[in-house]
Amino acid sequence: MSKNEGDHVSRRHFIRQSAALGIGISGVSIPAFGQQADEGHTREGVVMSENRRQLLTRFGLKYPIFQAAPGGEALAVAVANSGAMGAISLTWDSPEQTFELVSRMNKATKGNYYANYVLHFEPKTLDKALEAGCPVIQFSWGIPNKGVVARVREAGAKLGIQVSSKRNAEKALALDPDFLICQGLEAGGHVQATAALGATLLEVLELAHDVPVVAAGGISTGHDIRRVINAGASGAVLGTRFMATQESDAHDIYKSSLLNAGEDSTAYTICFNRDWNAAHRILRNSTFLEWEAEGCPDTGSKPREDDVVADHPIFGPAKRYETVPPMQGHEGTPEEMAMYAGQGVSMVNDLPTANDLIVRLWNEFENPQA
Ligand SMILES: Cc1cc2nc3c(=O)[nH]c(=O)nc-3n(C[C@H](O)[C@H](O)[C@H](O)COP(=O)(O)O)c2cc1C
Numbered sequence: 001m002s003k004n005e006g007d008h009v010s011r012r013h014f015i016r017q018s019a020a021l022g023i024g025i026s027g028v029s030i031p032a033f034g035q036q037a038d039e040g041h042t043r044e045g046v047v048m049s050e051n052r053r054q055l056l057t058r059f060g061l062k063y064p065i066f067q068a069a070p071g072g073e074a075l076a077v078a079v080a081n082s083g084a085m086g087a088i089s090l091t092w093d094s095p096e097q098t099f100e101l102v103s104r105m106n107k108a109t110k111g112n113y114y115a116n117y118v119l120h121f122e123p124k125t126l127d128k129a130l131e132a133g134c135p136v137i138q139f140s141w142g143i144p145n146k147g148v149v150a151r152v153r154e155a156g157a158k159l160g161i162q163v164s165s166k167r168n169a170e171k172a173l174a175l176d177p178d179f180l181i182c183q184g185l186e187a188g189g190h191v192q193a194t195a196a197l198g199a200t201l202l203e204v205l206e207l208a209h210d211v212p213v214v215a216a217g218g219i220s221t222g223h224d225i226r227r228v229i230n231a232g233a234s235g236a237v238l239g240t241r242f243m244a245t246q247e248s249d250a251h252d253i254y255k256s257s258l259l260n261a262g263e264d265s266t267a268y269t270i271c272f273n274r275d276w277n278a279a280h281r282i283l284r285n286s287t288f289l290e291w292e293a294e295g296c297p298d299t300g301s302k303p304r305e306d307d308v309v310a311d312h313p314i315f316g317p318a319k320r321y322e323t324v325p326p327m328q329g330h331e332g333t334p335e336e337m338a339m340y341a342g343q344g345v346s347m348v349n350d351l352p353t354a355n356d357l358i359v360r361l362w363n364e365f366e367n368p369q370a
Helices: 012-021 050-059 073-081 095-108 126-131 146-154 166-173 197-208 222-230 252-260 286-293 343-347 354-366
Strands: 065-067 086-089 113-118 136-140 158-163 179-183 213-216 235-238 266-269 280-283 308-311
Touching: 065 073, 065 086, 065 354, 073 086, 073 095, 073 113, 073 354, 086 095, 095 126, 126 136, 126 146, 136 179, 146 158, 158 166, 166 179, 166 197, 179 197, 197 213, 222 235, 222 354, 266 286
Parallel strands: 065 235, 086 113, 113 136, 136 158, 158 179, 179 213, 213 235
Antiparallel strands: 266 280
């Protein structure tokens, strides 16, 4: 079965369009136009653009590698302390949890991490995060309004916005962000994008000028990072790849499923929509296959939809089709939960520490033969 047979949203044609164009990180290479960049070559032979330099300086980074929001505190600390950009997710945390988590992150790192808010939901704890001294706020799934941006700026925090089209890139750039994340359809997790990364990245870069753009979706290796940087991105966001690390808070069964996944293992779908009806990319697990075999019915007619598939000492019971992924501490049948994965998952074959992974990614970036 091909990947596209797992697509169940109305935007199917975008995937076909992208495939027809030969666009994709792991497939036909993106035309390199990073050559507009400025000052000489780095050791890896890729032009170090002024925007990449800005990104590294602005956030105190050694590597232009960003963790995506999931993975938990230990992973975020490990990524940041390895010289890359750590990330935490604050959308669903309470004000107290937010304040404590940000305070701990500030103590444990040099402030090279960002906090993600999914704007499909109200960013209720934003003021708490800012009060605790969160250095960088990054929004996805929506463009923040001017009031929200003013609160971020008044607190002295930096601003990142995820975009996935020319149209929302224009809106985001009007807010003068410190960086953009450009997400492509290859991404794991909830997928705001409706087109492949290669196509959207070129459009967004044309608009972004001196605002650094960090590419996300299907990126698993240093070679993938080189391709997006050669195309003009200033860095890369890796979600799925970082979930399969020692420090990530993903359940062991989720981690081993990522390691065993192949090229046709993901589906772009709305299967797990109990608490958020949005497109996402997951591994084709038993819950998905059963739902697909029944013709992808709507909520209310889904197979076994009232099952509690796992329980967690902090997060409580998880029903089938909920968006929560299997995390450490989940007891039950975690394999039946939403195991988010991007299209680069077939290149995820081991469980390194975050630091070993980052060093390897950069070695691959610098050495095309590695
Ligand atoms: C387990 C998981 C959870 C995610 N949760 C979020 C989230 O809370 N907010 C968000 O903006 N993106 C989320 N994403 C998407 C990532 O931000 C990013 O776009 C994606 O992981 C990049 O694609 P990749 O997984 O192929 O590297 C999630 C991704 C994964 C794999």
